[in-house]
Amino acid sequence: MEAIPSLIRSIDANEVVGFDDDLMKQNVLDLQFTDGDKIEPESEPEPETSNDGLRHHRTPSISVSMPQSPAEVPQSARRVAFRDDVELVEKNGPPTVSATKFYSQPIPTGVGFEEALAAGKFPSRPVKNSKVEKLKDQRYNSFKTWSGKLERQLTTLRGKPAGEKPVITPRSENLPVDRYFDALEGPELETLRPSEELILPEDKKWPFLLRFPISSFGICLGVSSQAIMWKNLSSTPSTHFLHISPKINLILWCIAVALFAVVASSYILKLIFYFEAVRREYYHPIRVNFFFAPWVSLLFLAIGLPPTVSTHIPHVLWYIFMTPIFIMDVKIYGQWKSGGQRRLSKVANPVNHLSIVGNFVGALLGASMGLKEGPIFFFAVGIAHYTVLFVTLYQRLPTNETLPKELHPVFFLFIAVPSVASLAWANINGSFDCGSRIAYFLAMFLYFSLAVRVNFFRGFTFSLAWWAYTFPMTGAAIATIRYSNEVSNTFTKILTVTLSVIATLTVFGLLVTTILRAFVMRDLFPNDIAIAISDRKPTTVRKWFHRRTGSSENDIEHYLKYVTSNEKDVEVDMNVKETDVESQRPLT
């Protein structure tokens, strides 16, 4: 028994090339201080045969996640986030080791080490804290526009001394959609799979702007559609028996405008300061549809314009609102048709309805403004692509990776398009004729088939995107109001009242939940995991080491074999990295 610990110690003392040389030793010592960051103790330079050994060597352990294979070496360009931090912080530390470090997934280990080396000695605890704080700032640099250059320029403008020299980070390649599917799960692709890692720290609260998703525009959609509903309730002849005052519409409309202004300005700030995050949201297969939401909200605001504010909207405004929708149509539908990895059979999900409903809302607004050809154009485009999407979603193709297996509020988006289409067609034709009725009845059918399954809508975590799922209910209520205007009898009136009440209650419930989350629980904007997924899958090495809790000889031998084989990889990586980093210097 005594022999084993001494053997272990002797191994520790003897330098194993590539593992126990001086650099690694310094790693080891420094890592004691970076306790706030993730350390994987599983990859250790010496074997363990007993728990004693484990405990004894836990602190000096270093985290050296081996690269999966030598083939990973050329992909050095992907390590954007890490590279940025290295070059910011490193002064005269040997780049090789830092480079090696950055094959491991979590950043902080290596960066902490770099800091230590740069400082020339191992930092004491209080110093570490402030340095770690500064690290965190720089950790988000990969997401900042121009890698934080803009921020630095703003700070210099404000008169504060400039920080480190500006660094041009190589832009990360476009994340393929497969990466999102592999790393995330859930009906909105928001939850991280257990095997995945993030490139931003998981345990800290990120800057507010980074946590502000585009799905926040769902709030604007929800509230502005409510304003339209109350406007219709007060102005349609068939609902006059309810004696709704037009003031409700005015109040709701003003709230909607204010909300839109706040959300839009926040997102514009995010666009300016964290462009990389916005890019990643754009490449997310579900979030991309929310990029239509701002424009649809503007259209809703125009439709719900209270008569007291203005009765006339200039035609040019319609063209201005519809241009971004048109451009996004061309881009997204073209991707469906000819994009290899973003084709519809793979990425179809109910949130795609948001991409289509914009066409119909624009047609509705244009027709109510008196335009003729433009609304028909958007209606035609919308209906053609709606047919495609509808069929695809109904098919639930086996190649489809994003459809939620259980019911989720996202399914309410099915109701949105037929309701709005029926209203748009009624406005284009002048009367609520056969085409409108067909679309309206389809919407009603879908509503009821979801309503009777309301028991299955349980047990989901709240997210801001739920606001976007309220506007279909409101849309169905508005269509019912219009229908009851044409076919005026008791049943339709009851239906109108019921649907309006349901819509209002849903919005109210969501409002309460939102306020609770915002002010009481303070997690209305959790860390936006979906945009911080790493570029590549984490190594499978970690899994092996986790399982190595036993202490059999086979394990040790296997471990040794594995370790020695990767030793060469590490060396190769180091050499390659050296040249990479050095060749990159003239560029930066």
Added chain:
Amino acid sequence: MTTNIKQPPPSPPPSQIELTFTSTAIHSNTHENTLILIKDLCFLILSRCHAGYFRITLSLCCQTLLWKTLKDPPENPHTYRKILALFPSTAFLLLWSLSLLILASLSVLYILRCALFTNMVKTEYLNNIGVNYLFAPWISWLLLLQTAPFLTPKTYYYFYLWWVFVVPIFVLDVKIYGQWFTKGKRILSKVANPASQLSVVGNFVGARAAAQMGWKESAMVLFTLGMVHYMVVFVTLYQRLSGNTCLPTMLRPVMFLFIAAPSMASLAWDSISGTFDLLSKMLFYLSLFLFLSLVTRPNLFKNSMKKFNVVWWAYSYPLTVLALASTEYAQDTRSSFAHLLMLLLSALSVMVSVVLMIYTALNTDILLPPDDAGDPTIATLAINISS
């Protein structure tokens, strides 16, 4: 049977020809020599002239139809339309004669090919992309019929010729559409590709010709057939179930067929209902949208533009059909914007066609390449020659 597989080019025909030459009896008679040379030349042309070459005739006949439409302005035309009245009618007659000539010669060649190389034609039929081009000759003849300067739609000749051209289309419809949903190996989700829209276009062309004759019911039959299958094909193509593998890079220009189908449908409905009503407008707008979405993606077509190929003619006729639909649209809406759009699209289609004609005329030597990547029979070509 795919066209993706690039077979190694077969050994050059001249050496093969020599083989047959030496295997026959040695005759120093020059008469015999010329006969053999002619036979081998025919062999060469017929073996390579697959149905895809009817793209040329499709484009030319479509252009003729466009020139005819533009040449004859309707009653009380818009000012912009009057400009086009300056169009010389001799140019139209020239084009019509050219189209007739090329179409007639190609048809004869193809009949000979069917007679002499039946197995090649069979291979084309079994190929997913090639089968749709079996519609192309009939469509071209129908279009030419509509543009005939001496045949009005009310004559018996028109009527009989219509039957002659529409029956094969109908037979092919029954065969191919039936295969889509019944046959195990040839189901739509596997065989769908942008060229499948050509069969749909065929139905719409037949419907329009029928409507012009006054036969509303047959026109409706063909229109319904086309419309229903168009919806199915459209959805399937948009889903892209089989990913990128259905169309080889060389055949990317065929994607312009996305534009042709709704435009032709719009024209057909316009003839059937008498006015350019809401459905026609919506189909026209859809076609316009698809045109814009293709035109803003030049990278899709970059690889296929490297070497001249008869597939380039696939750019021309969808644009022409779109221009035709826009003339009807402009006539109905009577707004300046619509007429400007019409002028723009017509100019574009004329320019593309003229450029293609000149380019083809200059490059006739590579018009029948031995290793045509777009040839559906390329797999058997080597086998045929070597056997």
